[in-house]
Amino acid sequence: MLLExxxxxxxxxxGREVVKILKNVDLAIDQGDYLAIMGPSGSGKTxxxxxxxCLDVATSGTYRLDGEDISRASENRLADVRNSTLGFVFQSFYLLPKMTARENVALPLLYAGVKKRARLRRAAEALRMVGLGDRIDFMPNQLSGGQQQRVAIARAMINEPKLLLADEPTGALDSASGHQVMDLFDELNDKGTTIVLITHEPAVGQRARRLRRILDGRLLAEGEGGVGDAW
Ligand SMILES: Nc1ncnc2c1ncn2[C@@H]1O[C@H](COP(=O)(O)OP(=O)(O)O)[C@@H](O)[C@H]1O
Ligand SMILES: [Mg+2]
Known part of the structure; x- marks a missing residue:
């Protein structure tokens, strides 16, 4: 079990009340899994x-990741776990605008203490893997949205994370670019990367191996809340 x-x-x-955003969520993910979490806007996905x-901590409950109970981990420990175990892809790609694609992808390796030559070599390799071998020295504003998202995916994968997390990765893309990003996720999962993807788009959610819906802060069981249910 990678995550529990x-x-x-x-x-x-x-004010004087508390609002409950997540309600008694149980979730288990094995190594190699590919799970989509789907739900409407405001349901608690993000x-x-x-x-x-590990960007935020729960109010209560337990969370084990890669064998470690991190429910009450310190900020520092959470930052270490993020760097060593996780890769992130967001709806808005968050590339640094004054760095080339290759420099953006290489950045996590700088923090990991990898030497410059090796950083740049590995970043070029990662860009080839996402189909951007002919764009390695382009600036982000010289790339389409879909290409920028593929740079962001290369950056997320450069440290070989155990778990790739994607929050609405196709949300800012046209459908053709969105398909390319989803094809890339299939490829990464086929090679063994565990993926959790969040979306409100049914066509995106359906492409994962497993799908769970979230509704008003409750994570439904697999197969629950499918087509035909009112939500
Ligand atoms: N920091 C916060 N303080 C108070 N309410 C929050 C905070 N962050 C999110 N919420 C509320 O939690 C609910 C779920 O938000 P979010 O997880 O962003 O939903 P989704 O990603 O599914 O659209 C929303 O009603 C939102 O207003
Ligand atoms: Mg969200």
Whole structure:
């Protein structure tokens, strides 16, 4: 088991009340899995993703990732886990505008202490893997949205993360570019990368191996809340 969440709740104080954003979420993910979490806007997808991604912590419940209980881990420990175990892809690609594609992809290796020559070599390799071997020295603004997202995926994969997290990765793309990104996820998963993808688009969610829906902060069981249910 790569990831196991039990009874995860997330609450925010609001005046004298608390609002419950995630309600008793249970989630288990094996190595090599590819799970889509699908739900409407405001259902708690990003909140859940931020907890999975160690960018935020739950109010209660337990979270084990790669054999370690990180439910109450310190900020520093969470940052280490993010760097060593996780790769992130977001809806808006977050590339640094004054760096080339290759420099953007190489950046996580700088933080990992890899020497410059090796960084640039590995970044070029990663860009070839996402089909951008002929664009390695382009600036982000010289690339299409789909190409920028593929640069972001190369950057997320450069440290060989155990888990790739993607929050609405096709949300800012036209459908052709979105398809290319989803093809790339298939390829990465075929090669063994574990993926959790969040989306509100049924056509995207259906491409994962498994699909779970989230509705009003509750993560439904697999097969629950499918077509025909009112949500
Ligand atoms: N920091 C916060 N404080 C209070 N409420 C929040 C906070 N972050 C998110 N929410 C609320 O939690 C709910 C779920 O948000 P979010 O996880 O971003 O949904 P989704 O990604 O599914 O659109 C929303 O109603 C949102 O307003
Ligand atoms: Mg969201």
């Amino acid at each position: 969440m039990n009874n995860i709740c997330k609450e925010y104080p609001q 909140t859940l993703m931020n907890i999975i991604g």
